[in-house]
Amino acid sequence: MTDVVIIGGGPGGYEAALVARQLGGQVTLVERRGLGGSAVLTDVVPSKTLIAAAEVMTRIRNAEEVGLRLGAGDQPLADAVTVDLGKVNARIRKLAEAQSADIAERLVGDEIRIINGTGRLDGPQRVIATTADGEEAITADIVLLATGAHPRELDTARPDGERIFTWTQIYDLDEVPEHLIIVGSGVTGAEFASAYQALGVQVTLVSSRHQVLPGQDDDAARVIQQVFEDSGMTVINGARAIAAERRGDGVVVRLADGREVVGSHCLMAVGAIPNTSGLGLEDAGIELSSSGHIVVDRVSRTTARGVYAAGDCTGVNALASVAAMQGRIAMWHSLGDSVAPLDLRTVSANVFTSPEIAVVGCSQADIDTGVVRGLSMMLPLRGNARAKMQALKDGFVKIFCLPTTGIIVGGVVVAPSASELIHPLSLAVRNKLTVDQLAETFTVYPSLTGSLAEAARRLHGHSSEQVITY
Structure with missing residues (x-):
C-alpha cells in the first residue's frame, strides 16, 4: 500500500485524492478551510453564481428588444425588477457550502482520510499536520502540494471587508453598492465589473493598460471594452491605482497621475500570491520561482523526489481545470499508471463577462x-x-x-x-x-x-x- 499525503483540498488536491485512491493508494488529505478550497468557497463557484444572477438581469433588460413588456402598460420589464443583494449573496454562500459538502461526502465514501488543519513538510517524505488538537507527523511515499493562492493586497489599500474588499470578502455585502470602484481589469476585475453593472450598480473600472483584459485576445477585449462603455460603465484606461482609503461613508482611490476616484465601495482585483510560505519547501529541496511559485515539470514533479505540486501554487495556469488535471497527472505518474504530460496547447479557458x-x-x-x-x-x-x-x-x-x-x-x-x-x-x-x-x-x-x-x-x-x- 502506497501512502499518499495531499496538502490542500481544492480541485488539484481532491481530484488527485480520488485518482490516488482509485489506483490503490492510502490517501490522507489535509485541508484548513473546507473541501473544494478557494475555488469552491471564495472564488470560482461564488463568482459564477453571482454572474448567473447578473445574466438573468441582462436577459430581462434585453426583453424589450424581442417585444416583451410588463403587463399591458408601457413600463419596461427591467424597471419592475430589483436586486436583493443580501439574498443573492446568501444563495452564493449556501451553494458554495453545499458543493464543499458534496466533495467531502465523495472523499469519505472513497475512504480517504481528511484532516481539518494545516500541513507542512518536514523533509520530502514527512508531513506535519497541525489541527486544533495538536500536531501529527505523517510518513508519506508521495506528497502532493496543492495549496493554492490568495488575493494580493497593497499596503496602501488594505481591505477592511466593509468598504474595501478583495474578491473573497465581497459576498458579505447585504446592500447593492451605490458606486463600486474596481481596481484591476484582468479576468477577475472584468468579471465582477460585468456582473455588478448588470445588477444595476454604477461601476468604475480602473485599468492600468490601454484596454480591459490585457491578457486576452485583442479583438475580444475590444468588444468587451465597447460593451462596458455602452452599458454606462466608466472605464479608466492607462491609470495605475496607488492607494485606496475610506473617507466618510465612501472610498477614495488615488491614481498615480494625481487623480482621485470617489465611490461608495472598492474591490481590489490586483492579482494573487501563491500559498507557498511556511511549508518547509526550501528545507525539503523544492525549487521556487522568483514569484514564489513551486517549480514543476509537465507531470507535476517538483525538484524533490516523491513530491509533486498542482494548481495555483505552481503558477502554471490559474484555472481550476488545469489544477485538477495537474493533480490527476501527478497521481497517474507517481502510482505507475499510464500518463500523458500536461499540454497547455489544448486547454480551454473562459472569461465570464457578458x-x-x-x-x-x-x-x-x-x-x-x-x-x-x-x-x-x-x-x-x-x-x-x-x-x-x-x-x-x-x-x-x-x-x-x-x-x-x-x-x-x-x-x-x-x-x-x-x-x-x-x-x-x-x-x-x-x-x-x-x-x-x-x-x-x-x-x-x-x-x-x-x-x-x-x-x-x-x-x-x-x-x-x-x-x-x-
Whole structure:
C-alpha cells in the first residue's frame, strides 16, 4: 500500500485524492478551510453564481428588444425588477457550502482520510499536520502540494471587508453598492465589473493598460471594452491605482497621475500570491520561482523526489481545470499508471463577462508574431440567424488553422455561453481535426455553432496567406 499525503483540498488536491485512491493508494488529505478550497468557497463557484444572477438581469433588460413588456402598460420589464443583494449573496454562500459538502461526502465514501488543519513538510517524505488538537507527523511515499493562492493586497489599500474588499470578502455585502470602484481589469476585475453593472450598480473600472483584459485576445477585449462603455460603465484606461482609503461613508482611490476616484465601495482585483510560505519547501529541496511559485515539470514533479505540486501554487495556469488535471497527472505518474504530460496547447479557458470570451489553443498573437505559422478567420455573430433571433449584436467566432493541412490549432468565441460553444473547437484542437472536417459536420439550424462551421468553410482552400475577415 502506497501512502499518499495531499496538502490542500481544492480541485488539484481532491481530484488527485480520488485518482490516488482509485489506483490503490492510502490517501490522507489535509485541508484548513473546507473541501473544494478557494475555488469552491471564495472564488470560482461564488463568482459564477453571482454572474448567473447578473445574466438573468441582462436577459430581462434585453426583453424589450424581442417585444416583451410588463403587463399591458408601457413600463419596461427591467424597471419592475430589483436586486436583493443580501439574498443573492446568501444563495452564493449556501451553494458554495453545499458543493464543499458534496466533495467531502465523495472523499469519505472513497475512504480517504481528511484532516481539518494545516500541513507542512518536514523533509520530502514527512508531513506535519497541525489541527486544533495538536500536531501529527505523517510518513508519506508521495506528497502532493496543492495549496493554492490568495488575493494580493497593497499596503496602501488594505481591505477592511466593509468598504474595501478583495474578491473573497465581497459576498458579505447585504446592500447593492451605490458606486463600486474596481481596481484591476484582468479576468477577475472584468468579471465582477460585468456582473455588478448588470445588477444595476454604477461601476468604475480602473485599468492600468490601454484596454480591459490585457491578457486576452485583442479583438475580444475590444468588444468587451465597447460593451462596458455602452452599458454606462466608466472605464479608466492607462491609470495605475496607488492607494485606496475610506473617507466618510465612501472610498477614495488615488491614481498615480494625481487623480482621485470617489465611490461608495472598492474591490481590489490586483492579482494573487501563491500559498507557498511556511511549508518547509526550501528545507525539503523544492525549487521556487522568483514569484514564489513551486517549480514543476509537465507531470507535476517538483525538484524533490516523491513530491509533486498542482494548481495555483505552481503558477502554471490559474484555472481550476488545469489544477485538477495537474493533480490527476501527478497521481497517474507517481502510482505507475499510464500518463500523458500536461499540454497547455489544448486547454480551454473562459472569461465570464457578458458576453463571455472563450479561447483554446494558440492565439492571434502567436499567429501575428510568427510563433505559429497559421491562418485566421474571424466571423461576427451579427450575421448569424440565431443571434438575430436572440437580439445578440456583440461577439464573433475566430478559428486558427495551419496552412496546407488545415489542421485547427486554436480558436476564440465571444458570445453568450461561449464556455459551451468552445467545446467543438477544443475537440478539434485536441484531436487535430481539420477545418474541412469541422465544416462537414452537421450543425443545428439555427444555432450559434453554425458560425463555427461557417468560419471553417471560409478557410477551405487557403494554403499560405493569412486570412482575417470582419
